Amino acid sequence: MATATKKPVSSKKGKVKLEPMGDKVVVERVELADKTAGGIFLPDSSKEKPNRGTIVAVGPGKLLDDGGRGELQVKVGDEVLFTSYAPETIEIDDQEYLLMSESDILAVVE
Numbered sequence: 001m002a003t004a005t006k007k008p009v010s011s012k013k014g015k016v017k018l019e020p021m022g023d024k025v026v027v028e029r030v031e032l033a034d035k036t037a038g039g040i041f042l043p044d045s046s047k048e049k050p051n052r053g054t055i056v057a058v059g060p061g062k063l064l065d066d067g068g069r070g071e072l073q074v075k076v077g078d079e080v081l082f083t084s085y086a087p088e089t090i091e092i093d094d095q096e097y098l099l100m101s102e103s104d105i106l107a108v109v110e
Contacts, residue, residue, distance in 0.1 A: 020059035
């Protein structure tokens with residue numbers, strides 16, 4: 001895979017920057033549709049949170065025993081599927097992000 005580009009997540013107001021450490025990645029969850037295929041509108045309480053999102057920041061890679069860094073298999077902009085129990089939810093300026101290890105990512109959607 002391509003080399004991961006390191007890009008911190010910045011707030012809109014410019015006060016907070018979030019740069020993941022090691023093999024951690026920051027993901028922005030993909031929103032589900034508000035309406036079913038049959039035209040029924042779903043309330044927020046009935047929606048299931050999707051296990052799919054877009055990577056917005058990546059860490060430098062896992063620190064190896066020899067002192068080097070392991071290359072991440074994902075990069076900023078990749079759409080991924082991840083485990084539902086793994087992410088840590090972070091809120092920056094009313095925007096929700098998920099922080100997780102690269103190993104919690106199940107697949108890259110192409």
